[in-house]
Amino acid sequence: MKKYSVIIFLISILFISCTEQSKMPVSIGNINSVIVVVRDGVSKTQAAKTLDSILTQEIYGMPQSEQLFDVSYVTEGNLNDLLKKNRNIIYLIISDTVKKEGIFKSEDVFAAPQTILFIRSSNPDSAQKLIQKSEKVILQALTNTEFRRIYGIMTKSxxxxxxxxxxxxxxxxxxxxxxxxxxxxxxxxxxxxxxxxxxxxxxxxxxxxxxxxxxxxxxxxxxxxxxxxxxxxxxxxxxxxxxxxxxxxxxxxxxxxxxxxxxxxxxxxxxxxxxxxxxxxxxxxxxxxxxxxxxxxxxxxxxxxxxxxxxxxxxxxxxxxxxxx
Known part of the structure; x- marks a missing residue:
C-alpha cells in the first residue's frame, strides 16, 4: 500500500506595515461552517463522501444531535470574491495532473481569520485514504480558525x-x-x-x-x-x-x-x-x-x-x- 505523508504548509501572508495588516477584511460565514470547493464530478466520489462524513459527524456529549460543521459545496467556477472571504474553505482537488499529494494549509489569504485547506490527490482512492488518515489534522485546522475568531472578540473586551x-x-x-x-x-x-x-x-x-x-x-x-x-x-x-x-x-x-x-x-x-x-x-x-x-x-x-x-x-x-x- 502506498504511504501518504500529510504535508502541512503554513503559508503566512506578510505585510509591509501594520497599516496594511489592518486592511485585511474580516472573514464571513456562519459559526462552524465550511465551504468545500470541488470540480465537476468530484463531489460524487467516495473521497468527497468521506470528507463530508468527517465534517458533519455528531458531536459527542450533546443532549440533542448536532454536527461538528455545517457544510456547503460550490464548484470552482462559482467561487466568487465574496465566497473567498469565508472563514473556512477546503479545496478538494483530485486530478491526474497532481504531482505532489497531501494537505496544504494557508491562513488569512482573502480575509482574517481564515483557513484554506487544499486536499490534493491524483485519484479518488488515494484521496479517500489521505482524508481518512488526516481526520484529526483537518478538524483541528478548522476548529483553530473558530478559536481565533472567538479570541479576536474576547481580546477587544x-x-x-x-x-x-x-x-x-x-x-x-x-x-x-x-x-x-x-x-x-x-x-x-x-x-x-x-x-x-x-x-x-x-x-x-x-x-x-x-x-x-x-x-x-x-x-x-x-x-x-x-x-x-x-x-x-x-x-x-x-x-x-x-x-x-x-x-x-x-x-x-x-x-x-x-x-x-x-x-x-x-x-x-x-x-x-x-x-x-x-x-x-x-x-x-x-x-x-x-x-x-x-x-x-x-x-x-x-x-x-x-x-x-x-x-x-x-x-x-x-x-x-x-x-x-
Missing part, C-alpha cells in the same frame, strides 16, 4: 479584573470576555456566569492540594467534581444540586496536551439531582505549574430545547486558551 483574580487564585491565564460575572468565589473555587434572557454559559474553577499521583486519574477527578458541584452549585429547589449525569450517555475521557499542559478532559452531560435541568459540559483537569494543586476548569451551557454547539464552542475556546502564568 477582556474581563481584566476576573482574569487577574483567576491568575492569583489558580496560577493560570486564559481568554475571557467581560460579559462574565462572578457568581460565587472562595480561595479554591470560583463560579463565573454569563446570563441572557435565553441561555446561560458558565465556568467553574476548582482546586485541591495535589498530594499523590493517583489524584490525576479519571475516577478521582469524577468524584471530586461531583462532590464540589453538590456543595457549591445548588438547584432552584431545596435539596437539589448540579451533578455529572451519565444516565443517557457515558462521560468521554481524553488525555491531551494543550499549551504544554497535560490535561484529562471530560465531555458529557450535566444535570440537577431532583430536577429536570441539564445540558452539555466539558472539563479540563491538570496539575498546577508548581505541582502543589490539582485544578479543574468546568464549563457548561444551559439552553433548553435549543442548539448548543456554538455556545459550547465559545467555552471550549476558553478552555483551550488556558496556560500557566
Amino acid at each position: 477582556p474581563a481584566i479584573e476576573l482574569k487577574k483574580k483567576i491568575n492569583q487564585n489558580f496560577g493560570i491565564d486564559l481568554q475571557l470576555i467581560n460579559l462574565f460575572f462572578e457568581a460565587k468565589s472562595t480561595n479554591d473555587f470560583m463560579w463565573l456566569r454569563l446570563e441572557t434572557n435565553d441561555y446561560s454559559q458558565a465556568l467553574i474553577f476548582m482546586k485541591e492540594p495535589f498530594n499523590a499521583e493517583n489524584q490525576f486519574n479519571p475516577a478521582h477527578i469524577r468524584s471530586w467534581i461531583d462532590n464540589t458541584l453538590k456543595l457549591q452549585i445548588p438547584g432552584q429547589f431545596e435539596g437539589t444540586y448540579m451533578k455529572i449525569d451519565d444516565s443517557v450517555i457515558k462521560v468521554k475521557v481524553d488525555r491531551v496536551i494543550i499549551n504544554d499542559i497535560e490535561r484529562i478532559v471530560f465531555s458529557g452531560l450535566w444535570g440537577v439531582e431532583g430536577d429536570f435541568m441539564g445540558g452539555p459540559f466539558r472539563s479540563h483537569t491538570f496539575v498546577s505549574k508548581d505541582k502543589s494543586s490539582l485544578i479543574t476548569v468546568y464549563a457548561y451551557v444551559y439552553y433548553p430545547n435549543e442548539p448548543k454547539r456554538d455556545l459550547m464552542m465559545d467555552l471550549e475556546a476558553i478552555l483551550h486558551s488556558i496556560k500557566y502564568n
